[in-house]
Amino acid sequence: MLCPLCLSESKFAFEAKGFPVRDCVKCGHRFAEIAADEAHVARVYDDAYFSGGGAGYSDYLADAEMLAARGRMYAAKLGKFAPEKGKMLDVGAAAGFILKGFVDSGWRGAGLEPNERIARAGREKLGLDLRAGSLESFATDEKFDLVSMIQVAAHFYAPRTAFRKAAELLNDDGLLLVETWNRESLSARFFGQNWHEYSPPSVLQWFSAKGLTEFLKEFGFERVGGGRPSKKISGAHAKSLLKYRLGDNFLLKLIPDRFNFPYPSEDLFWALFRKRAI
Ligand SMILES: [Zn+2]
Numbered sequence: 001m002l003c004p005l006c007l008s009e010s011k012f013a014f015e016a017k018g019f020p021v022r023d024c025v026k027c028g029h030r031f032a033e034i035a036a037d038e039a040h041v042a043r044v045y046d047d048a049y050f051s052g053g054g055a056g057y058s059d060y061l062a063d064a065e066m067l068a069a070r071g072r073m074y075a076a077k078l079g080k081f082a083p084e085k086g087k088m089l090d091v092g093a094a095a096g097f098i099l100k101g102f103v104d105s106g107w108r109g110a111g112l113e114p115n116e117r118i119a120r121a122g123r124e125k126l127g128l129d130l131r132a133g134s135l136e137s138f139a140t141d142e143k144f145d146l147v148s149m150i151q152v153a154a155h156f157y158a159p160r161t162a163f164r165k166a167a168e169l170l171n172d173d174g175l176l177l178v179e180t181w182n183r184e185s186l187s188a189r190f191f192g193q194n195w196h197e198y199s200p201p202s203v204l205q206w207f208s209a210k211g212l213t214e215f216l217k218e219f220g221f222e223r224v225g226g227g228r229p230s231k232k233i234s235g236a237h238a239k240s241l242l243k244y245r246l247g248d249n250f251l252l253k254l255i256p257d258r259f260n261f262p263y264p265s266e267d268l269f270w271a272l273f274r275k276r277a278i
Pocket of ligand 1: 003004005006007008024025026027028029
């Protein structure tokens with residue numbers, strides 16, 4: 001199977017949850033060997049992903065305020081790169097809470113979400129422009145000043161198509177914000193094959209900050225900023241993740257659902273890219 005980023009040969013690395021995980025021999029990108037298509041997106045991101053625990057969200061709607069705070073945090077970080085703000089597209093917007101954080105900070109825009117039911121809930125509850133669909137198949141003549149992908153890129157089944165589309169959707173000098181798992185983080189190295197993010201089929205792509213920057217040059221993106229985000233997750237979400245990892249354990253009952261834990265964001269990175277004319 002060819003590397004989904006640079007189209008070079010790849011080699012088998014290990015198996016995770018029954019799926020082969022492969023490494024590109026040229027760029028080092030790591031990915032799951034899954035013949036993914038639109039049906040896959042619809043299947044993995046069905047309602048259970050957002051409310052059934054497992055590798056998804058235990059109760060996505062309960063995390064509303066935390067996600068809005070995340071949007072505001074990134075809007076603040078982007079201030080010096082886009083003082084005028086402008087029009088944005090949040091990819092994988094779910095019910096729109098992160099987008100809401102941006103909108104509250106002065107951005108205008110829309111969100112794109114594969115799950116129609118979740119997108120509708122966000123439209124009705126928050127009055128946001130949330131559209132059902134995936135980036136790979138998004139057809140529009142609109143242009144944006146910012147495309148954001150918060151914890152989305154790891155799920156792309158066709159990353160080349162997705163990032164090419166992001167470049168097409170942006171005005172010249174527009175910004176692309178990506179937050180995703182860091183394959184080269186300390187915890188990823190420490191846990192090896194047992195790292196919690198090796199969880200196909202919902203996660204398909206494992207990037208490194210450097211690898212993403214190199215890959216995006218092809219589409220005219222120049223890295224202008226980045227770092228490690230701080231993050232908090234609810235007790236319910238933490239328990240869901242731990243249960244997925246460890247199975248039922250009586251200690252998990254001791255974690256209160258409504259308590260917000262600082263999450264080891266050491267294994268996440270964010271990066272901001274500016275689109276240059278190519
Ligand atoms: Zn590659």
